[in-house]
Amino acid sequence: xxxxxxxxxxxxxxxxxxxxxxxxxTQSISSWLAWYQxxxxxxxKLLIYKASSLESGxxxxxxxxxSGTEFTLTISSLQPDDFAxxxxxxxxxxxxxxxxxxxxxxx
Amino acid sequence: QVQLVQSGGEVKKxxxxxxxxxxxxxxxxxxYGISWVRQAPGQGLEWMGWISPYxxxxxxxxxxxxxxxxTTDTSTTAYMELRSLRSDDTAVYYCVRGHSYFGxxxxxxxxxxxx
Numbered sequence: 001x002x003x004x005x006x007x008x009x010x011x012x013x014x015x016x017x018x019x020x021x022x023x024x025x026t027q028s029i030s031s032w033l034a035w036y037q038x039x040x041x042x043x044x045k046l047l048i049y050k051a052s053s054l055e056s057g058x059x060x061x062x063x064x065x066x067s068g069t070e071f072t073l074t075i076s077s078l079q080p081d082d083f084a085x086x087x088x089x090x091x092x093x094x095x096x097x098x099x100x101x102x103x104x105x106x107x
Numbered sequence: 108q109v110q111l112v113q114s115g116g117e118v119k120k121x122x123x124x125x126x127x128x129x130x131x132x133x134x135x136x137x138x139y140g141i142s143w144v145r146q147a148p149g150q151g152l153e154w155m156g157w158i159s160p161y162x163x164x165x166x167x168x169x170x171x172x173x174x175x176x177x178t179t180d181t182s183t184t185a186y187m188e189l190r191s192l193r194s195d196d197t198a199v200y201y202c203v204r205g206h207s208y209f210g211x212x213x214x215x216x217x218x219x220x221x222x
Contacts, residue, residue: 034208043201043212055210087152091207095168096154
């Protein structure tokens with residue numbers, strides 16, 4: 001199975017900060033990577049697919065980049081609604097696998 | 108608008124089976140796969156498998172092979188049955204539209220396995 005490792009596990013930041021989350025795969029997954037945001041008690045929400053494509057309706061302060069084994073999700077200016085847990089997911093090789101999550105907390 | 112509405116929570120004893128339903132609406136059901144993803148309490152997300160409503164083709168995660176069955180019917184409903192339940196199967200089970208990345212999620216169904 002392809003293992004996905006996110007860093008950091010927890011990130012403390014303030015409103016207006018630029019924050020980045022890294023996701024690394026144990027083997028190349030080309031650009032077959034998605035990012036999700038999840039708030040407590042809610043289903044995850046798709047933010048980014050194919051590493052850098054912004055899902056319709058997602059604010060442009062979210063962006064994704066990377067290919068191969070290393071990927072980054074960046075929030076250009078953190079907003080109060082962005083405090084949540086973020087997951088990456090690869091869909092290059094079965095079984096699809098998720099990172100362990102990165103919790104973005106208020107500093 | 109796309110909607111996936113799941114059945115209600117379940118409490119099961121170890122060794123039992125559970126069948127969760129997912130009623131899809133707002134799109135052409137046979138045009139998209141339905142996947143199932145679960146999340147244990149306080150834990151991350153785990154992909155279980157997917158089914159094509161078009162031809163009933165399935166792909167199950169090896170971890171669940173032999174214990175899970177995914178089906179669909181003509182009422183645009185998808186089902187996920189998990190057998191031989193264990194305590195570590197306690198989780199929220201989500202149906203999601205798509206077979207690769209997931210833009211539409213059901214509200215989740217909590218399955219609790221406890222003696």
